[in-house]
Amino acid sequence: MAVVVAGTVLATAPAAEAAPDPDALGHHLVKAVSADKINRHLIALQRIADTNGGTRAAHTPGYQKSLDYIAGGLRAAGFEVSTPEFTYNRVVVDAAVVVAGAVRAAPTQMTDSINTPVGGLTGPLVAVPVDANPGCQIEDYAGVDAVGAIALIKRGGCAFTQKQLVAAQAGAIAALVYNHVDGPGYGGVDPAQSKIPTAGLTTAEGLALAAVAGTQTTVDVRTHKQFTTSRYLVTQTRTGRTDNVVMAGAQLDSIPTSAGINDTGASSAALLEIALKLGPSPRVDNAVRFAWWGAEDVDKTAAGFYLKSLSFEQQLDIAMYLNSNSIGSSNAGYFVYDGDNSTGSAGPMPYGSAQIERAFAGYLAGREIQVEGSNFDRQWDHSQFIAAGIPTGGLYAGSFRQKTPAQAAKWGGTAGVSFDRCHQQACDNLGNVDRTALDRNADAMAFVLAGYATSTEDVNGVPPRAQRAQTRATVAMKATTLGGAE
Template sequence: MSARTGIRRAAILAASASLALVAVPTSHAAPAAGLDGPKLAKNLVKNVTLEGVNRHLIALQRIADRNSGTRAVGTPGYDASVEYVVGKLRGAGFDVSTPEFTYPVRVDDAATAKVGTTTYEAIAMEFSPQTPAGGITGPLRVVPEDATPGCEASDFAGQDFTGSIALIRRGACTFDIKHRNAAAAGAIGVIVANNAEGKLAGVTLGAPGVVPTGGVSRADGTALAQLGGQTVTLDLRYHDEDHVARNVIAQTKTGRKDNVVMAGSHLDSVEEGPGINDNGTGSAGLLETALKLGGSPKVDNAVRFGWWGAEELGLVGSTKYVQSLTFEQQLDIALYLNFDMIGSPNAAYFVYDGDDSDAVGAGAGPYGSAQIEQAFVDYLTVEKGVQTEGTDFTGRSDYGEFIAQGIPAGGLFTGAEGIKTEAQAAKWGGTAGAPYDPNYHAAGDTLGNIDRVALERNADAVAWVTASYAMSTESVNGVPPRAKRAETRAAAARSMRVAEHHSHATVA
């Protein structure tokens, strides 16, 4: 190595080290610290309006109304929702793709409970073991109805449940607890009767069950309760078939392709309703943000938007998408922002707990998640005057596979079937002791099921944080904005010229 080469390298290293010290973020949440964010973020918040977001919700409601009241994956309502989003994005200058994925659909081969000559519909719960062909047979034992039917072992005292099929009313505890208590008492199968009108379908034990367990309607449960002691045959058999659906992916044509800011929401509803809060609100807020950002904004980092399918069937669309990426393609994603229900009618203001400061069980997200959390907290508290609470990464929404692959994540949530506390009602308004969304996963999740104040506040937060990270992800992963990279190169060049000048002077 020549003396000049050594001096040149030393100068570059010194300049880089000096600027690296400058690059260390002084705030936990660089994008929103002091709300002195980039001009792009301020303009995007101004342009993303409640009126624009609500117009998309009206469109999704009408799509559902024209398609049997649902936008569930596998239905014409979902396909029409995909086409609506795609058309809007292409009109805004995005290159849009709709990658296909497969998802399992359960087909019931047998779903009956038969007593004598009368057959009742009994639908196997998710994770229920299947019966052999022809079913299982035993005496019908009726668990007495009280405030907590089947929730305690004592509910099964006084009768011999050995070899029986237990009939239990829904309510007060999980299906899993009820069926395990029945199995512990000797039951070989369980029938759970609904405590509301309609079929007891689309429900889960939550974990692999120990005995076949099916659900019947409230009326059929009441009829069966009069037949205690008679012989019943429970036949629960099913198989899965693969069906094909589409996600929607759009990315800006500008910005770094190796440091992409990604934001997503699920587009499908449950079969029972149009899903305007869950998750029309997240999808509409994300869509309006994308449209107002445009396909070719002046950004440092490309922004990729995703609308996921089959979330309601187990996060299938987002999981399949992340798993389809190579490790290098996953590295290109700097972070993921998730928006699933941002306008619940009895709204909470939850931010995903990236640093596990609320210590509610799931632990912190990958490095960078804490900074994302703080960016949302800063915006909502400082700009909107709204106190927030952390919500756990429970795995219930589309951030799941991103986190599993080490991609930092964060986002917003206004609550589902959980109950608002007195303290939360005092802080946010609304009704204590009632669900955040009383129409969660139900037919009533319509345009009338929205808190538009919460929706507007959260839509602004979506716009602010997305645009801020489009300009810099330095606080999350250390990648500085273009201006700072230019400063680094200029400083290194200046230091090199100075070093070369000194070298010439020394030689002279």
């Protein structure tokens, strides 16, 4: 069983002859993790952003102060904190403008797209007809004179790479892809197949431009990468096996134009409160390691940098990695990372990931919450752990995709609207958080993390301490009995 002492969850030593309740620590950690305290951490992150240019991006003072806030809370609770440096290629925007007569838009250049020349490219704006797969095959340009033109294409139906390849085949000199859901037109193209400058637009920008199709239009989208140094944070309990560590992490930095309170503050705040309530020296079988990352949305993430700093033997010490992302979305869904590829698109996962998925789903089912598998974004931090063969799982409340009528019936909220209408936008602030969803997801993370701190047997075959001790005692008794018989 476990008790709460001075805000820290500590498990008492079980009697030698009694097997401990494997879920005891989980139940007590869930009870100790307070939704009010998580919200207080969110208030802190909002104020940090508000007093530092409205952002907590990894290269800014707002991020450093966010990191200091996390570190300060952990140190005050008795944790030993490490904040190593990492380097990454920060994307710097040199130009981002579309002008079509009186209509102006601020596009987002697709990651790995080629740049326009300085001053941009100019040509007639042509709107590709909208169907289920707009701009995905050359036949979509039948009757459209795209030679020397700027192609305006609605998102959906195929990858951005394919849309710009087909546009280039039709003779377009640039491609603008406008969103089919709320939010900015973020995305990327395969650098090896980038043929023409390609950028994303919001739905409103796309519709405004479509209304002036045929107008001479200038597109100027240019970025460069700047080598940048930042920090991430890692801490670990002093107790528990250090060769079978349960690791949990969250992205801490925001995008440059947002405070990032749901994405990424919600996960960071929940993880901080879980760490504080678990405490630096809980009675656990396996050590628990916590991490807060920066620069997730670039080609060299802090998580990747961290893993590359470890030897293979040190990576073997990590039994699993638990992640969460946007767990307080305002029109929330309840997703668990697809560990068994039941959705058909997650791809091969390290052994043990399916078991982690079942652990999260099982806890939420006990709260009468149905879940769905998430076809998670492989650009997130946890993809680095998947690539290293480390069992991985996590939680997600949804972001830019729209909630279906079936999902609204199951979870509440509004169908036909994005799970997070402010995803990666300036409106991702304290008013953009479903605190009920945040509380439930924080509880699920606390329970599953505590369970694996007790035993990872279903993931990697390492049983709990009490079971190992009982096995050793049984072997010793048999050896003594056999010895006496002789």
